[in-house]
Amino acid sequence: PRTPVNVTVTGAAGQIGYALLFRIASGHLLGPDTPVRLRLLEITPALSAAEGTAMELDDCAFPLLSGIDISDDPNVAFDGANVALLVGARPRTKGMERGDLLEANGGIFKPQGKAINDHAADDVKVLVVGNPANTNALIARAAAPDVPAERFTAMTRLDHNRALSQLSKKTGVPVSEIRRLTIWGNHSATQYPDIFHAEVAGKNAAEAVADEQWLANEFIPTVAKRGAAIIEARGASSAASAANAAIDHVHTWVNGTPDGDWTSMAVPSDGSYGVPEGLISSFPVTTAGGEYRIVQGLDVNEFSRTRIDASVTELTEEREAVRALGLI
Ligand code: NAI
Secondary structure, three states, X not given: OOOOEEEXXXXXXXXXXXXXXXXXXXXXXXXXXXXXXXXXXXXXXXXXXXXXXXXXHHHOOOOOEEEEEEEOOHHHHOOOOOEEXXXXXXXXXXXXXXXXXXXXXXXXXXXXXXXXHHHXXXXXXXXXXXXXXXXXXXXHHHOOOOOOHHHEEEOOHHHHHHHHHHHHXXXXXXXXXXXXXXXXXXXXXXXXXXXXXXXXXXXXXXXXXXXXXXXXXXXXXXXXXXXXXXXXXXXXXXXXXXXXXXXXXXXXXXXXXXXXXXXXXXXXXXOHHHOOOOOEEEEEEEEEOOEEEEOOOXXXXXXXXXXXXXXXXXXXXXXXXXXXXXXX
16 A cells, blocks of 8 residues: 555634545545545644544545544644645734734744744645735745745635636536636736636637627626625635635646646746746646646737736735745
8 A cells, every 4th residue: 555645734623624624535635546644733722623523534434544633733733744735824804904914824824834844744745725825825935945945836726716617607618628727926806817828619718708898897807806705695705615726736736737738826936927036926837747837938918917917016015015024
């Protein structure tokens, strides 16, 4: 039997954690041949809830689940981590300024980054889900100088999947026949879902849609504001779809993108497409052999340029703010 892969999940007792852990344990994260050991990190008051979830995981008798450890100490939870899913974060509460939010999250992601630096496995792959995801990933990465920077990523796969679904609805083409969609920038309302390079059933998506009014006034805002719409409808933020996207993100990173397609991941910029180096920004990426590459050479039109720049400006401001707070 293969050695289990250590998967650390933070915020394990939260709502995304509840939707995520069972799918990791049943083999959807890494595939049906890879046993996993779950390492759950929670804050002390939520340890008991995490233990309850662990009892349920036991009760599923998942053949691939080789064990579960629970801790409130990042140094323990990240010990030997091959995959780290950073889900737990400090939500914005009423009256909280952006600076307060960034500072509160710095208090979480800086020590977690350091614990990853000091204790994770050499091949660790990190996905930050907890918001503000891109900047939290930046903070964690800065605290982990011994880990290659490119291992720190943030999640825009939910936005990507939302965009796929909206485009499928508009064109009547199933999502399985849509390729090369891109989310650019920040996982926030400024994100830019780009269909100019996408294909629906083999045709260019922008040409197939041929409706710039829909693109600018419906598609982009629907995707960008979907999180708020879910909260409004469900009375709670997206959880199962976020967990599903986290599974997709890591599965694609490990197992590769199909030929002729790509996905969206927020990754440290190498300066591609004018995004300042080091910012963790969403790009079109291909993956193979457990590594990703930013797709090069795409022609960025004026419509796209303005929107990418606006989201990247927001990321730059967030970076300045955490720098001023001494978090990076
Ligand atoms: P939740 O509030 O239900 O759960 C968060 C959990 O994190 C709680 O159990 C809390 O005790 C735990 N936690 C807090 N600080 C921690 C720490 N220092 N170490 C370990 N655990 C800690 O929230 P939910 O719904 O599970 O969402 C989690 C995060 O994911 C939020 O920040 C949310 O905004 C974000 N999110 C991101 C999405 C994306 O597309 N990138 C999509 C949906 C949500």
